[in-house]
Amino acid sequence: MNLPFFIAKRYLISKKSHNAINIISGISVIGVCIGTMALIIVLSAFNGLSDLVQSLYNSFDPDLSITIKQGKTFDPNSPEIKSIRNLEGIASFTEIVEGNALLKFNDKQCISTIKGVGKEFRKMSGFDSLIVEGLFNLEKRNIIIGRGISNVLQTGPRELFTPISIYAPKRGNISSINPEDGMNELKTFVSGIFTINDEFDYKYIILSIENARSILDYKNEVTSIELKYSIGADKEKVQKQIISLIGEKYDIKNREQQNVMLYKTLKSEKLWTFLILVFILIIATFNVIGSLTMLIIEKKKDITILNNMGADIQLIRKVFLFEGVMITIIGASLGLIFGLFVCWLQIKFALVKLSQGYVVDAYPVKIHFWDISLILGVVIFIGFLAAWYPVRLFTKKHLMRLA
Secondary structure, eight states: OOHHHHHHHHHHHSOOSSHHHHHHHHHHHHHHHHHHHHHHHHHHHHHHHHHHHHHHHHHHSOSEEEEESSSSOBOTTSHHHHTTTTOTTEEEEEEEEEEEEEEEETTEEEEEEEEEEOTTHHHHHOGGGGEEEEOOOOSTTEEEEEHHHHHHHTOOTTOOSSOEEEEEEOSSOOOOSOGGGGEEEEEEEEEEEEOSOHHHHTTEEEEEHHHHHHHHTOSSOBSEEEEEEOTTOOHHHHHHHHHHHHTTTEEEEEHHHHTHHHHHHHHHHHHHHHHHHHHHHHHHTHHHHHHHHHHHHHTHHHHHHHHHTTOOHHHHHHHHHHHHHHHHHHHHHHHHHHHHHHHHHHHHHOOSBOOTTSSSSBOOOOOOHHHHHHHHHHHHHHHHHHHHHHHHHHHHHHHHHHO
16 A cells, blocks of 8 residues: 555645644635636637638648749640649649629729639539538629628628629730720629638638639639648658759749738747646645645644654655645546536537627637646646645654654
8 A cells, every 4th residue: 555645645635733733725626627617718719710710721722832933924735733743642734714893783882802613613612612602603704702802892691683893904014094884794693791800801802713814814824733632641741842843934832821920829829828727737836835824733743742653754745745736637537527517518508699790609619638638637736746845844854844
């Protein structure tokens, strides 16, 4: 039998002569419990939000994007681009044309970025999930606009009679003094409205690549190529293969490289959230120090008896160290159970709702078991330090007096 653990367990569950010690021990357990529970709930909620944001971006951004380093457009039928069309690990290949244009509807107008997409875009991107009104339909002269642009122009899929006019400057030199002669015009109707966030909602409209080339005065050129990986493909290997084939003239970026600031922001926000909650947990563990300090003072006679019976200072310290560690483990275990239970309730029943206008109805929550392991490791480590300091300090002072 482990004697220090047995004595520590008896000290923990037995009634003390001073009731304040029992209360402080209980508060210590509750403090660690609440701190652990808060870490689990907040980080799981942050995981849910991060995954939601990334999924929205992933529905718009491709697995891989190819753009040219010098200039704006390039020929998608060039030999080097053709070499990657049937590359192993690539499931979809979509031509993209982007450019700025003026949108006008009745007396309202705004500047936007038109994104002309090939027929593979719908299959490749999962853009359907972003449509909040209307349908994904780019046939004839239909377009899909962001919710922000819809609000500015005050139009949408229900407008069947008045078209949106898209204007873009013609390429080359225009000799006419009439400004309208220097503009291409395309009259379109809205088939759907999408939403991601304000950055996209007020910026982009989606239309067929044929209409985009028409309004921007392009023939067969593209501004980028978007690729989708095959299921089970080695993403890093495929990207390296493409770089080795065409990398000198082109930029080949994966999703993280396309949105560097987004991924850095999400990681840094999660890190700082974790550190702030850990700091709060450290403050909560001060109760463990107080509880052990008072327990050591109360058990002076027991320490003297154990010392006279031959127990060395290491054994006596282990008794109170186990006491502090048990308080931490019990608190952490209860916090883990309650934290996971709250997360489960939110996932199962969506108790915390979001207001209208969001792409999801309830606050997203996702539990990452790596986070759980990290939280428990940090909590137990902090609890150990909180127990180690008073045990080492006060047992040493008491035994020196006995000597």
